[in-house]
Amino acid sequence: MALGQLVNGQWTSKRQQDDEQGRFLRPPTRFRNWMTQEGEQGFTPEAGRYHLYVSYACPWAHRTLIMRALKGLEQAISLSVVDPYMGVEGWFFSEAPGCIPDTVNGTTYVRDLYLKVDPQMTGRVTVPILWDKQQQTIVNNESREIIRMLDQAFFAEDPQRNFCPPDLQGRIDQTIDAIYQPINNGVYRAGFATTQGAYEDAVNELFAALDHWESVLQKQAYLCGDRLTEADICLFTTLIRFDAVYYGHFKCNRRHIWDYPHLWDYVKRIYHHPGISETCNFEHIKAHYYRSHDAINPTGIVPVGPELPL
Numbered sequence: 001m002a003l004g005q006l007v008n009g010q011w012t013s014k015r016q017q018d019d020e021q022g023r024f025l026r027p028p029t030r031f032r033n034w035m036t037q038e039g040e041q042g043f044t045p046e047a048g049r050y051h052l053y054v055s056y057a058c059p060w061a062h063r064t065l066i067m068r069a070l071k072g073l074e075q076a077i078s079l080s081v082v083d084p085y086m087g088v089e090g091w092f093f094s095e096a097p098g099c100i101p102d103t104v105n106g107t108t109y110v111r112d113l114y115l116k117v118d119p120q121m122t123g124r125v126t127v128p129i130l131w132d133k134q135q136q137t138i139v140n141n142e143s144r145e146i147i148r149m150l151d152q153a154f155f156a157e158d159p160q161r162n163f164c165p166p167d168l169q170g171r172i173d174q175t176i177d178a179i180y181q182p183i184n185n186g187v188y189r190a191g192f193a194t195t196q197g198a199y200e201d202a203v204n205e206l207f208a209a210l211d212h213w214e215s216v217l218q219k220q221a222y223l224c225g226d227r228l229t230e231a232d233i234c235l236f237t238t239l240i241r242f243d244a245v246y247y248g249h250f251k252c253n254r255r256h257i258w259d260y261p262h263l264w265d266y267v268k269r270i271y272h273h274p275g276i277s278e279t280c281n282f283e284h285i286k287a288h289y290y291r292s293h294d295a296i297n298p299t300g301i302v303p304v305g306p307e308l309p310l
């Protein structure tokens with residue numbers, strides 16, 4: 001598996017990512033500062049101050065792209081998009097179609113951003129990254145927290161642009177918790193399992209959770225009721241990749257999402273919400289998964305289909 005990491009500031013191109021039972025392990029992310037109006041931690045919302053480093057392939061980074069679009073922050077928060085291929089050197093910037101180089105720090109490898117902040121860093125080099133151009137540091141690299149802080153820090157008083165209204169926050173947080181392990185991380189637990197048992201456990205939990213949310217969406221348009229919230233952003237970025245990559249590449253193939261009438265209507269509803277389809281890049285999604293995980297797909301051949309009935 002071409003998954004490396006930093007160890008005491010040195011890049012190593014291999015890492016262990018399963019436990020003794022063959023279960024996929026996902027270590028927590030490291031940079032967890034908060035941007036707030038009061039700026040308790042030195043990060044206040046300001047147009048032009050922050051930069052997002054993302055991959056179009058990555059479901060976690062995709063959450064932040066969607067929030068940036070829904071809030072209308074494209075001019076206020078600048079963007080870099082990595083090459084979809086993550087090889088032995090980890091994420092890097094290139095001139096490939098759809099990519100945007102690092103215009104802020106001029107790096108070639110994403111790991112150099114982490115090393116700029118901590119030259120002795122040990123840990124994974126992940127996207128998304130919310131970067132502060134003023135303090136030249138990483139504010140946060142946890143998608144769920146980045147979308148919450150952008151949501152609260154910019155235009156929160158506009159009900160049309162608030163995706164975590166105070167009366168729904170408890171429910172939104174519970175929902176994001178509930179979908180994380182079986183669905184968002186579940187597809188990875190299935191795909192990166194190295195034993196039959198670990199794989200089957202992950203797939204069984206995944207489809208039990210999908211069945212549950214299918215029944216919820218029979219009664220309401222969105223996970224927390226009748227309006228689009230952060231919880232929907234968190235689920236959508238996994239579901240939009242499901243039939244294109246998780247079904248085949250990660251062997252999550254009990255059913256397609258398009259076989260679930262309510263889940264598929266829900267995916268289409270969100271996909272066609274203004275601003276969202278532009279954040280979905282299936283070329284990068286398919287190229288990343290099928291080319292980067294050489295233990296799962298050693299030939300690196302990227303399938304032609306499917307044609308998604310979106």
Ligand SMILES: N[C@@H](CCC(=O)N[C@@H](CS)C(=O)NCC(=O)O)C(=O)O
Pocket residue numbers: 003004029057058059060061124125126127128141142143144
């Ligand atoms: N918990 C993080 C996960 C981020 C993450 O794992 N991103 C993947 C891309 S899909 C990554 O950069 N992986 C590189 C690696 O694990 O080395 C979040 O939600 O932001």
